[in-house]
Amino acid sequence: MQLEQALTILKDEGYKYTEKREDILNFFNKEDGYRTASDLLNYLSKKYSGISYDTIYRNLHLFHDLNILETTELGGEKHFRLSCGHDEHHHHFICKSCGKTKAIESCPMNHIRQNFDGYYIENHKFEVYGLCPSCL
Amino acid sequence: MQLEQALTILKDEGYKYTEKREDILNFFNKEDGYRTASDLLNYLSKKYSGISYDTIYRNLHLFHDLNILETTELGGEKHFRLSCGHDEHHHHFICKSCGKTKAIESCPMNHIRQNFDGYYIENHKFEVYGLCPSCL
């Protein structure tokens, strides 16, 4: 997702423009991988010495609700990244070292739906973890 | 996994037999689904009024290390269940209401390994969430 697109979503939805919000988006744009709330707090603390947890989490949740960020749970901690932008449903390899991802185009649900007659399927999670070539 | 098998593992590995340990195994045996540390604490508190968190978590981790329990993270909280016993690698549908599972025999990794030349793949997670027929 592009930064401008994200800022447009905020404006269209009636949220205010703030420099912190732009910095948060810039952070995720340059990081290009899954990052935690505390990663973001460390980054913003350089510029805004007294930044509040409330600001961090409120904006992370807002951006997630607006589909600007996507999230996953890794090792008991929520991680965030800019939404992919692809519009077809897909999954990810995630590098445990740098947090960067590689798309997995095929979805395993297609192969197994037939085995769940009588079940209500709400969602699913398929993620592959390891090390990317540059971290190896 | 059978209770007797679990108790044998404990004995063979040199761990002591305690009534609490047997009660923990009985709990997971009768529950037949993913349960949290706090589910277990509530259950054991009926019989052992002052049971310690240390006892709960120490035994959960021990049983997991001995492959008596398997674990997954649901909604930011670790859940435990008796190990399946199947020896072929597989995945699970998990009912969000009762925690019971249904095996998924096929593993999506088989189809996509070829796309990860140059990557080190450490592990993967594939879980399907929803409601089982009896919870519907």
Place this chain on the structure above:
DNA sequence: TTACAAATCGTAATGATTACGATATGATGA
């Protein structure tokens, strides 16, 4: 029955996340 390592207790610490009253600040229109 004794001895001792293992297990448990009681309770505090930790770390991520949430909560909330007080204050500051973007956006809007007069």
Place this chain on the structure above:
DNA sequence: TCATCATATCGTAATCATTACGATTTGTAA
């Protein structure tokens, strides 16, 4: 430009799951 006001942020405490640890108890083997 200024006044207004809803939104955003701050400062800080609370919450929740999990971990930590010294003191005490207990299972096991000699």
